[in-house]
Every structure is written in C-alpha cells, then in structure tokens.
Amino acid sequence: MTGHDPVDTLLTRAFAADAAAGPPDRFAERVMARIRRRRRLRVVVLSAALGIGIAVTAAASASAIVEFGRWLGTLRLDGAVLDVAAALPAASASTWPAAFPAAAALLLGLLGWFVCLDEESGAL
Amino acid sequence: MALQRPADLSGAADEVLALQAATLSDDAAYETLVRRHARRTLSMLRRFTRDPALAEELCQETFLRAWQKLPSFQGQGSFGGWLAAVAYNVFLQHRRRHAARDRVTDSLDGPDAGAGLADRQSSNGADTGAAELDRLLAVVSEDERVVLTLSYGAGLSATEIGAMLGVAPGTVKSQIHRAKDKIRRAFDIEAET
Numbered sequence: 001m002t003g004h005d006p007v008d009t010l011l012t013r014a015f016a017a018d019a020a021a022g023p024p025d026r027f028a029e030r031v032m033a034r035i036r037r038r039r040r041l042r043v044v045v046l047s048a049a050l051g052i053g054i055a056v057t058a059a060a061s062a063s064a065i066v067e068f069g070r071w072l073g074t075l076r077l078d079g080a081v082l083d084v085a086a087a088l089p090a091a092s093a094s095t096w097p098a099a100f101p102a103a104a105a106l107l108l109g110l111l112g113w114f115v116c117l118d119e120e121s122g123a124l
Numbered sequence: 125m126a127l128q129r130p131a132d133l134s135g136a137a138d139e140v141l142a143l144q145a146a147t148l149s150d151d152a153a154y155e156t157l158v159r160r161h162a163r164r165t166l167s168m169l170r171r172f173t174r175d176p177a178l179a180e181e182l183c184q185e186t187f188l189r190a191w192q193k194l195p196s197f198q199g200q201g202s203f204g205g206w207l208a209a210v211a212y213n214v215f216l217q218h219r220r221r222h223a224a225r226d227r228v229t230d231s232l233d234g235p236d237a238g239a240g241l242a243d244r245q246s247s248n249g250a251d252t253g254a255a256e257l258d259r260l261l262a263v264v265s266e267d268e269r270v271v272l273t274l275s276y277g278a279g280l281s282a283t284e285i286g287a288m289l290g291v292a293p294g295t296v297k298s299q300i301h302r303a304k305d306k307i308r309r310a311f312d313i314e315a316e317t
Contacts, residue, residue, distance in 0.1 A: 005304070006308075006313050006314065007304045007307050007308050007313055008304070010260065010307070010313070011260065011272065011276045011304075011307070012276055014256045014257040014260055015167070015257060015273075015276040015277045017254075017256065017257070018167050018170070018171070018254045018256075018257045018277075019163050019164055019167040019277070020163075021163075021167070021254060022162075022163045022166070023162040023163060023166045023180070023183070024180065027158075027162050027166075027180075027183075027184075028155050028158040028159045028162060029155075030184065031155075031158050031162075031184055031187045031188065032151060032154070032155050032158070034184060034188055035151070035154070035187075035188060035191050036151075038188065
C-alpha cells in the first residue's frame with residue numbers, strides 16, 4: 001500500500017501528522033496507576049472471599065461440633081445403644097448441609113488466594 | 125529472546141518487553157510498551173471514535189486490557205498488531221454498549237458533518253493533521269474508515285486486518301481500494317499514471 005498513488009501519500013501523511021499529536025501528559029503513568037489499583041483491588045476482593053470462606057467454615061464447624069456433642073450427650077444420657085441408628089442420620093442431616101457450602105467456600109477462597117498470589121509473582 | 129535488565133529496556137524489542145511484563149510482572153517493561161505505543165493507539169482510537177476524550181478513555185482501557193491479556197500474547201506476529209486488535213475490540217465493545225447513542229451520532233455523520241469538524245478544528249488553530257484526516261475520512265463509510273485506520277494508522281497488512289475483522293484479505297484490499305477511490309473523487313485528485 002505504498003507506491004506513488006497521490007491518495008496513498010495523502011493518507012500516509014495525514015495519519016502520520018495525526019499521530020504526531022501524541023497522548024496527553026503523564027498518560028503512561030496514569031495507565032500504570034490504574035493497573036496497580038486494579039491489582040490491589042483484586043487482592044482485596046480475593047482476601048475478602050478467603051476471609052468469608054474461613055468465617056463460614058468456622059461457624060459451620062462450631063455448629064457441627066455442638067451438634068455432635070449433643071448427639072454424644074443423648075447417647076450417654078439415654079444409654080441406648082439401639083438409638084444410634086436413629087440418632088446418626090439426624091446428626092448428619094443437621095451437620096452436612098452446613099458443612100458442604102462452608103467447605104466449598106473455603107476451597108474457593110483458598111483457590112482464589114493462590115491464583116492471586118501466582119499472578120502477583122508472575123507465575124501465570 | 126533473552127530478558128533485559130531494567131537499564132536496557134528502552135532498546136528492547138516489543139516482544140521481549142511483552143514477555144518480560146507477562147512472566148515477571150515487570151511494570152517498567154510494560155510502561156515502556158505503553159510509552160512506545162500510546163501515540164499510535166490513541167490516534168487509531170481517535171479515528172474510530174471521532175471523540176478525543178472518549179479515545180483517551182478507550183486507550184487507557186486498551187492498555188489495561190492488554191496488560192490482563194499479556195499471557196495470551198505468544199509472540200506470533202508483532203506486538204503492535206496484537207495491541208491494535210485489542211484496541212479494536214475495546215472500541216467494538218464500547219460501541220455495542222452505546223449502540224443507541226451511536227445510531228444517533230451516525231445519523232449526523234456524513235461528508236458535511238466531517239468537513240464541519242475539520243473546519244472547526246482548523247479555525248480554532250487545533251491540530252491541522254487531525255483536521256486533514258477528518259476531512260479525508262469524512263467521505264468514506266464507517267467500515268472503510270476502520271480499515272484505512274488499521275492499514276495506514278496502525279500499519280497492519282491486509283492479512284492481519286482480515287484476521288482481526290474476520291474477513292478475507294481480498295475483501296480488505298477491495299475496501300481500501302474503494303475508500304481511496306471515494307477520496308480521489310471527493311477531492312478531485314488525479315489517479316496515478
């Protein structure tokens with residue numbers, strides 16, 4: 001697309017003159033500042049996800065421990081070994097629904113954190 | 125491609141800097157790339173948008189997006205060509221988001237509108253290069269303007285432009301040819317002998 005076509009010459013000259021205007025002052029600095037801000041924001045968001053995951057897991061674990069203790073207490077007080085079959089599903093039913101999402105949240109949080117760390121160190 | 129020490133950055137090839145920025149999270153390397161390509165990218169986006177303020181905003185977005193996508197730059201083809209594709213996608217995304225507003229803007233476009241813009245810029249003593257380009261591009265269609273900008277502004281080949289726009293290189297060449305014919309006729313320029 002070079003050659004001696006006058007329109008070619010005109011376009012090449014006009015685009016070159018237009019590009020000569022250049023970006024405003026400190027354009028590169030502003031871009032880099034936005035990149036650093038975006039990076040920091042990602043760390044904050046992922047840290048928050050990890051924090052929430054840990055908090056939910058801790059709460060669910062506490063609840064599960066309490067439930068388990070209650071179940072053990074029922075066994076000891078009643079002394080009814082035959083009740084184990086009935087009590088075990090009941091304990092599981094109250095513990096697992098809370099434990100699953102909590103564990104998933106924790107895993108996602110940890111995964112996010114590692115992805116974030118990897119990106120920060122340039123591993124990705 | 126050996127990675128460069130910070131002192132060598134100004135002379136390093138784009139592809140080396142991109143690799144360095146992607147693998148080592150080297151901000152200095154990326155900043156060098158931004159300085160090197162900001163002028164051309166901004167000019168290109170000014171042509172696409174015909175709005176200097178919006179072009180600057182999209183230019184920042186382009187470099188931000190390019191930084192996020194750096195790991196996907198494999199060094200096949202030039203960094204400039206890859207960046208032009210990122211800029212074009214940023215522009216397209218913006219246009220899709222603001223489709224309704226753009227339809228109104230487009231209806232105001234055309235040779236007279238473009239010439240008016242050029243005249244205003246000239247009379248204000250603003251950049252005459254931009255004014256001349258506005259005047260030339262005012263007579264071509266939107267698609268032709270994009271193709272001319274990618275070709276003359278970003279220095280991409282018909283094959284690169286075709287790959288970017290999803291059309292055959294022959295189509296790109298004929299669009300360029302048609303656009304040049306329109307300019308030739310509009311400004312009464314004699315064809316090459």
